Amino acid sequence: MFVAGARALQAQRDEPLAVDPYAEVFCRAVGGEWADLLDGGAPDHKLKSEFGEHFQTFQGARTRYFDNYFREVVRAGVRQIVILAAGLDSRAYRLRWADGTVIFEVDQPKVLEFKREVLSRHGDASTAQRREVAVDLRANWPAALRANGFQPAEPSAWLAEGLLIYLPAAAQAELFTGIDSLAAPGSHVAVEEGEPMDSAALEAARVRERAEREPNPWFGLVYNEKTKDAVEWFGERGWDAHATPLTEYVRTLGRKLPDADDQDAGRMFSSVTLVSAKRG
Numbered sequence: 001m002f003v004a005g006a007r008a009l010q011a012q013r014d015e016p017l018a019v020d021p022y023a024e025v026f027c028r029a030v031g032g033e034w035a036d037l038l039d040g041g042a043p044d045h046k047l048k049s050e051f052g053e054h055f056q057t058f059q060g061a062r063t064r065y066f067d068n069y070f071r072e073v074v075r076a077g078v079r080q081i082v083i084l085a086a087g088l089d090s091r092a093y094r095l096r097w098a099d100g101t102v103i104f105e106v107d108q109p110k111v112l113e114f115k116r117e118v119l120s121r122h123g124d125a126s127t128a129q130r131r132e133v134a135v136d137l138r139a140n141w142p143a144a145l146r147a148n149g150f151q152p153a154e155p156s157a158w159l160a161e162g163l164l165i166y167l168p169a170a171a172q173a174e175l176f177t178g179i180d181s182l183a184a185p186g187s188h189v190a191v192e193e194g195e196p197m198d199s200a201a202l203e204a205a206r207v208r209e210r211a212e213r214e215p216n217p218w219f220g221l222v223y224n225e226k227t228k229d230a231v232e233w234f235g236e237r238g239w240d241a242h243a244t245p246l247t248e249y250v251r252t253l254g255r256k257l258p259d260a261d262d263q264d265a266g267r268m269f270s271s272v273t274l275v276s277a278k279r280g
Contacts (some may be wrong), residue, residue, distance in 0.1 A: 001027070001034055003162060004088045006059035010039055014109065017253060018067060022090035022119065029118045054265040056228070058272075059066060061250050062192060065274045066161055067095065069263030073157040074098050080129070080156040082106065085137060085163045088115055097128035103149055106141055109134035122183045123260055138171070142146040147198050155186035162194050164226075172227040185277045189239070191230050214222045230275040241277035249274060 009021035010016050027034040070081070070091060078103045083089050087106035098101070103126070112132045136143040144150065158179050164172050164241060178187055227233065231241040247269050250257055258265035 001030060002160075004184050005034060005037055005057060006056050007063060009057045010048060010060040010063075012038070013056070015199075017057065017255065018063035020063065020090055020094060022093060022122075024090070025122050026088050026115075026118060027123045052260070053256075054268070057250065058212055058246070058268055060274075061246065061253060061255065062161065062274070064160060064253070065244070065249060066192075067091070069159070069188075069276055070095055072155065072197070073188045074101070076186075078155045078186070080104070080154055081148065082158045083148070083162055084141075084158065084160045085166075086115075087111055087162075090115075090236075091117075092126040092130045093119060093124055095127065101128040102149070103128050103130050104133050104145055104146065104148060105130065106133040106135060106137065108136060111237050137167075137175065142182055145182065150182065152182045152265075153184055155184050156181070156182065157187065158189040160184070160189075160191040160194060161171055164191060169227045173233070176227070176230070176233050180234070183279050186274065186277055187280075189234065190274070190276040193226070193273050195226065195273075205279070217272070230273075230277070234277045239277040239279050241275060244274045244276075246272040246274060 004023040004026045008027050011019045012058040081103040084106050086107045110224045131148050133148050135141045231243045236243045
């Protein structure tokens with residue numbers, strides 16, 4: 001819900017970096033503090049401070065980068081899309097897809113069910129053929145993907161957005177290996193990767209979280225690990241990979257980065273790299 005909340009607030013700005021109309025739909029479906037967040041309520045709630053301008057810019061820039069990535073792969077003729085840990089990603093509903101496009105959304109069954117039910121009640125249908133692949137990424141998700149009609153012999157485009165930080169290094173490498181094993185020539189992949197905190201910074205963040213009246217339950221799931229840089233990993237296997245630091249991308253969009261004295265927000269931007277690659 002944190003990503004949906006930030007995207008919903010970003011869409012309310014005068015010049016949003018990205019507009020996801022379904023983010024607000026999800027927030028209002030959950031209700032309570034998430035609906036209050038959009039309406040300017042609950043001023044003392046922790047959510048209010050967490051969703052400041054920098055966090056909105058962070059999420060808006062990331063969303064815009066990957067939206068453009070998908071527009072490019074559609075123009076390149078790719079008709080198989082795989083969104084890993086799809087969560088409340090609404091690109092199957094809000095982006096324009098070419099005829100014959102199939103979008104595979106891989107995630108936990110309850111997450112996919114919630115999204116489907118909310119958007120169905122809202123009266124919306126996907127703009128491409130959407131297939132839910134209800135499987136935990138710790139299980140044999142490549143087999144589940146094939147069982148749902150994925151064709152490894154055909155080009156595909158993959159997305160891992162906001163995912164790698166929640167995987168230990170071995171699991172990151174396993175995820176990359178699964179993508180590589182299923183991607184035919186002409187396939188594309190895009191990932192968001194982050195640099196692990198040093199031990200002192202990680203412990204300081206944990207201390208702050210423990211001191212909070214309502215600690216962020218996600219924090220304990222974050223791994224302070226990383227496999228090889230995605231550019232290096234995919235490059236070694238014949239992919240043409242390119243990395244764009246998030247700070248550089250935000251500057252090209254003409255948006256303000258955190259001041260030097262805002263170390264937490266600064267690290268949120270400086271630690272993230274947006275990577276895209278194509279298999280020749």
